[in-house]
Amino acid sequence: MEQATKTAPRAQYHHGDLRAHLVETVRVLVEEKGADGFSISEAARRAGVSSAAPYKHFSDRAEIVREVALAGIDRMRDQMDAAARNASGDPLASITALGVCYANFARSEPGVFRLMFGLTKGHDDDPELQQHGEACFDVVKREVGAVMPEGTPLLEIERRSLMLHMFVHGHAFLEIDGKHEMDLGPDQEHALMADISRRVIRD
Amino acid sequence: MEQATKTAPRAQYHHGDLRAHLVETVRVLVEEKGADGFSISEAARRAGVSSAAPYKHFSDRAEIVREVALAGIDRMRDQMDAAARNASGDPLASITALGVCYANFARSEPGVFRLMFGLTKGHDDDPELQQHGEACFDVVKREVGAVMPEGTPLLEIERRSLMLHMFVHGHAFLEIDGKHEMDLGPDQEHALMADISRRVIRD
DNA sequence: GATGGGAAGTAAGAGGTGCTTACTTGTTGC
DNA sequence: GCAACAAGTAAGCACCTCTTACTTCCCATC
Secondary structure, rough: OOOOOOOOOOOOOOOOOOHHHHHHHHHHHHHOOOOOOOOOOHHHHHOOOOOOEEEHHHOOOOHHHHHHHHHHHHHHHHHHHHHHHHOOOOOOOOHHHHHHHHHHHHOOOOHHHHHHHOOOOOOOHHHHHHHHHHHHHHHHHHHHHHHOOOOOOOOHHHHHHHHHHHHHHHOOOOHHHOOOOOOHHHHHHHHHHHHHHHHHHHO | OOOOOOOOOOOOOOEEEEEEEEHHHHHHHHHHHOOOOOHHHHHHHOOOOOOOOOOOOOOOHHHHHHHHHHHHHHHHHHHHHHHHHHHOOOHHHHHHOOOOOHHHHHHHHHHHHHHHHHHOOOOOHHHHHHHHHHHHHHHHHHHHHHOOOOOOOHHHHHHHHHHHHHHHHHHHHHHHOOOOOOOOHHHHHHHHHHHHHHHOOOO
């Protein structure tokens, strides 16, 4: 909106685009040190600005972190959507793919993943976060609905979706938190997800 | 050990028993503000000592927090053990009871629960934490072994136990983190756990 | 019993944090 | 051209972790 107010996209102002730059810097820091392990000062330092500069773009620390979490949720939703659509094979392939995708995301961005779900500092019940999270869950419900018998009540579809989510969510967290030292390879994980999908979806 | 060196239990030294007092204070603070939301200074203030006093008993912040987590793990193990032993009814009653117990613990001590699993600051792979955690998991394996057909290989028992753990773990976290707004009452949760137990244990 | 040693406390301070305030700089709309 | 305003800075407050140097008080020993 402000980017294209007049003629050119205003390639740089003072810093260029500090706001976006900071969000990306913080994303990296969250991965490196965890959501509570980094400081805004450090992000500013890395961005090459003074420690007060971030507060021209964000009201406080929580708001920056929120932005990172929100972007993470959207990123995961896209990946889930793609994974489900590209799945093929047995009837439950899309469900299985969603589970694998969930675990992959958690492994590839454990910091952001933890952030997305553990956010409690100044975000007790942020409606926007909630909303974007539900958009993820909608993908699950869509795919579950597609494999359940015609005429299955919505509430039952939701119940099965919740079960699946609980399972993959637990799996993802136990994995990135290093419990379950028994780490399975991609094939074994796929088999596990397929097994679970079957157990949850069938009667 | 030091308590009963000679004659009397030495009711108080300087403060009494600051170390234990601090661990309990920090446990409360973890519940109130989260593992990263409280300060050692605050714990010291509540205990009525100077902010340097804690460092006479703990090497650093991480060590106090570790103590709280460790105690939490043991507390959960005891509750799980009791829940499994007291369960009665259908053959899967003990498995179901374990799931309910897990969720109840998470709800009653969400701060400590999160701490027990999310500990990553200075505890990348603390063997003692790992060990006590496995003692919890042993309870699950014991009960799963008891309800599986005779002669089931240990590896299969472990696999089913892992599945169950993933599920209840995901359920617990999604619940305390406020995802799954659909909050079910005790009866519905019990039914859900029973359903899951059946799905995971049967062929 | 006095006394020295060591455990358990304190005060003060270095270095780091979040965030605010007052000031400067540079761009853009008119 | 210039006023307005967005986006930066430096300095500072209150708080944090953890260290250092100092005090206090219990206890064992002679």
